[in-house]
Amino acid sequence: MDECISVASKLAEIYAEADDKLKCQTTVHRLLAFVKSNGTKAQYRKALEIQLPTSPIYDFLEGLVPHPSQTYIRVAEILEAEEKERINKEIGERRTRLGARIGQVTAEVQREVFGSSPLESVYQNIINWITDDEVRRQYEEKLLQRAYDTLIVLNTSGKAEKQIQVQELARGMVVVKHPFALAWDIAIEWKDAEDLSQWDPSIIWEYTQNFPERGLAKVLAAYIKSEIWPFEVVPGQDENEEESIEQPPEETLIEMAVNNNST
16 A cells, blocks of 8 residues: 555656646545545555645645645544554553553653654644634644643653743743633743742733633632732722722631632
8 A cells, every 4th residue: 555655646746747737636636535445544644645735746736635734634633543542552551561550651652652753743734724713723732732741751851842842832822812721820830930029910810810710720819819919910900999809818828728729
């Protein structure tokens, strides 16, 4: 099947060089239909690459093949299914080893799979090509989640670089106020600040509004109302509202502890 894909791709290139759009397009369509029916998921994914901007015939067939975003999404779906199947299979096999611990085995398998996966770059290509803002946000979430999951299972090597990537992706979501909890958790919990006054009060406030049921949001809401709030401005407070909303520090600490323990 791999040889078939290679031959058909070369044939499509020959038709493109001969300026024969009909034969080139027909060859591509027949190749994809054949591989989809008779090949593996990996082989179909490889065949789909003939329609991508990285293909030597893409410029020739642009407008006659699906938009790159559609093809990248299909490639991403196949990769996701392949990875899920591989991870489950490897974990199932390795967990039976003497002394194996499920947490350690899972991290080991994910580290291997994620490390050799092109999925992050595929997500980025979807983001770059897609024109639907809602779909773009979905794949921005997927990209951040994958980068974060990879960071968690990485060994020391490469961890610092990955952390920078994760923080940049999260920061981008927070800047545009996209309510994806992981991004906001990172923006707040990973803040490198010596004291609370170095936090961004607007981000703290928006977190409490976007995720009011989360334990951290409840803690921060109590913090905002307290006398230990280090900023002059209280986000969300009406200018005419009395400053009496502040509560004694001891009451704030009790409320924060209760909210934190309830999660």
